[in-house]
Amino acid sequence: MTPQSPITVLVCAGAPKPDLDSLKNIYQSSDQAYLIGVDYGCLSILKTGLKLNYAVGDFDSVSPEECLQIQAASDRFEQLIPEKDNTDTEMALYHIKKLIEEGYEIEAIYLLGCLGPGGRLDHTIANLWMAFHPDFKDLFEQIIFLERACQVQVFQPGNYRLTDRLDSDYLSIIALTPIKDWIIEGAKYNLSQSEWTYPRALISNEFVNPKDIVTLSFSQGLVVVLWIREQAQAKD
Structure with missing residues (x-):
């Protein structure tokens, strides 16, 4: 190659x-x-x-x-x-x-x-x-x-548009570090601009509809996003 x-x-x-x-x-x-x-x-x-x-x-x-x-x-x-x-x-x-x-x-x-x-x-x-x-x-x-059963991606500070790439049951968004200016919009459970001085796990969120876009933004920290398909996990 x-x-x-x-x-x-x-x-x-x-x-x-x-x-x-x-x-x-x-x-x-x-x-x-x-x-x-x-x-x-x-x-x-x-x-x-x-x-x-x-x-x-x-x-x-x-x-x-x-x-x-x-x-x-x-x-x-x-x-x-x-x-x-x-x-x-x-x-x-x-x-x-x-x-x-x-x-x-x-x-x-x-x-x-x-x-x-x-x-x-x-x-x-x-x-x-x-x-x-x-x-x-x-x-x-x-x-x-x-x-x-899932896809996982780690994000640096910035603005992101998340799609339902897995036909997922849940969308979990987890700060692995302290985080600033954390905003989640377009999901079942939204988050207004927030700051935490410790890692924070916001799990079991959802896409309202499969074609929806969830926006994620933050100015400092490291965030991991998990798209989870529960039925696939149960089979495993």
Whole structure:
């Protein structure tokens, strides 16, 4: 693959039930897609019949035979030592930064298998907390966490128009930090200009109608938005 048209990056981490249907749909609808497997997530991608552009991890969650299978199906394979300062998923994001340095234009970044279901809670928190890492600040403008029951996106200060991208039951908007000038309009429950000196979770909001636009704005802080489909969670 050469840096010509913009690429869509799909990263699959090691949670047990990644949304492989969405992964395949995005891959097939993209002009250029780049597949990154993280540890056990490599095997998840291989189950779809697709090959890996990049495989990374310490691979402590796969057998030696599976590790050889992953290596054979990858354009680039990087095995890390278990004793390291960065997580396997963070190393995948560093690889994306290298792609940008090499001249690739990134259209979107989807992270699957990072937030569950069925995965370790500490992994979920660590993956979400990558949004605070100064090295990944610019990347997070393009990152969407994608799971079968929800989509999650982190926002820096600004003004945003949120659409119901998941046919969701709930829209939860959570300040991960103290926040200033926080406004939510167009939702079932609106918020006039507010300020909190501590992180605040406004959960279980809703789109009044599926085609409505919910506006979100704030001048300081870090906000995570979750589009949640309850029936899909129940099936999981």
